[in-house]
Amino acid sequence: MAGLALSAEQHVDAPPGAVFALFGAGCGAGWLFDAACDRLAVGAAVTLRAPLFGAAGEPVEILGRIATVRPPSRIEIVHDLPWRGRLRILVDPDGPGSRIRIIADLDGDGLNWLMRRRGFPVSEGELSGTHPVGLLTSKSGPASVFASATEHVAAMAVEEINAEGGIRGLPLRLVVGDDGTDPDLGALESWRLVRAGCRTIMATTTSATFTRAAHELRDAGVLMVQTVMNEGGIGSELRLQLGERPVDQVRAAAGRVMEAAGGRRWFLAGNDYIWPHMVHSAARRVVAEHAGTVVGEAFLPLGTRDFAPLIERILRSGADVVLSAFVGADLVQFERQCLAMGVRARCRTLAPALDEPTRERIGDAAATGLFGASGYFEELPGDANAAFVRRYREMYGRFAPPVSSISESVYEALHLYARAARRADDDNPVSIARALRGIRHHTFPRGDVVVDGPETFRQRLFVAEARPGGFTVSRAS
């Protein structure tokens, strides 16, 4: 990979072993050495909180994986977000002390991302002679945890679509926008994608961003597709909401979770925006169907890092089941703190947004026993999924983030879109949207899917119980 290599160096009056031991110890040794990782081992997930926008700004989470560990002299981290790169930490003896060198890769995408975040205009390059489609995703902020494989999987779909001849003789070209898990930024980025020439935008963001962007672009004549799990409600001629619905997800897993918990008292807790609110109301319905009770409810803003007061309330409530409608980095922190505060001994948890990359960052200890429910898990049987996962690993290597229902949904949406666009009378988004409603596909990694109107996406659901290293997946009853 061609790119710039930024480097920094420092002499330290401590031997290499002592310097090396600081990595991941979380003792205020700078944002690089304060990397969060459960195990310092090859393949382990690692998160760096880099104050990219100054001490006053929210730190940006660099999501990566340990690629090399050679105590006491070398640690390499590969990361996929906010850009793909590699960080090398080299510790050498230097007299009685050590010399630390950091070498950080910055590629074109990374530089563009940094430039845009600072408000500088960045060209998308030449788009004429292509069929541009926007991808609005979260390359930063709490949602970047669940969105981490999205861009890779989207690029894979684009490659396949173009190998089949593209769309109306033109190669499909993906233009990526980052909402930073912020609806305001999401709306701005959506406008940027439209100005760049996109007449369709696929969104894998939170519903908070999607609903805002869908509203702001109401007169733009742009087809917007929410590919990931969502609450529905704003489907229309140019708005498609695919993905799992909360009531189906909760209903799929509720019986099994209550059985495992040995009780029917639920505590509902989630982030404070539209999707978790709708998950809670779905849960109330399902709990009532099972003659259960709701003993408590709480919402916390996206970006919350201290869940202790909420967890104390949960423990006092006597709940058997926790419905955890947190997402991304918030779900990670909530579940880790639940483990630390003893929730696991008392309650079982259903987290509808629990997917592979989130499970991995929650970590084996805190994730084991959590339930999720969605239309896709990496462990699903079947040739189509095996080929999908194999191809993903061939393209992006073993350190790339795992695929999930979230990222796989954009793969499907792009293929469905390409099929509809080829079938439509013309390349007007209204015509393509019409062709898209009522399309079916039988060989996706998640199985058969049917788009049946602007908000009806039929698919099988699966219940997954987290175990060390992955999920045990079964068909929803």
Added chain:
Amino acid sequence: MPADLAYDALADPVRREILNVLAEREELSAGELSSYIHRVGRTAVSSHLRVLRTAGLIAERRTGRFRYYSVDPTGPVQDVIRELQELIQGSLDATKSAAENGAARTDRNRPGRRVM
């Protein structure tokens, strides 16, 4: 000023070398500059300078028939790269003080963490 141009400009080793020389010498004519760059000839240096200037990485000043080049200190790409560099350096400064204040010895046996 597009960052992708700057990126393309910086991806070339000769252009990075030119930038390094300019950063050290402040301002040079094309002729002076090519005496420092040994791996390519003067014509090539001129075309590299054009790429760097289009990308907004260097500034050009004309005096009579001479043109002088310098690193453009106001370019946003430079800002972004410099800030990132400072961020990494700042992190290492914190590592230094943590290491020299003995933080490693107290936190080494933090439970739940294994080194393999």
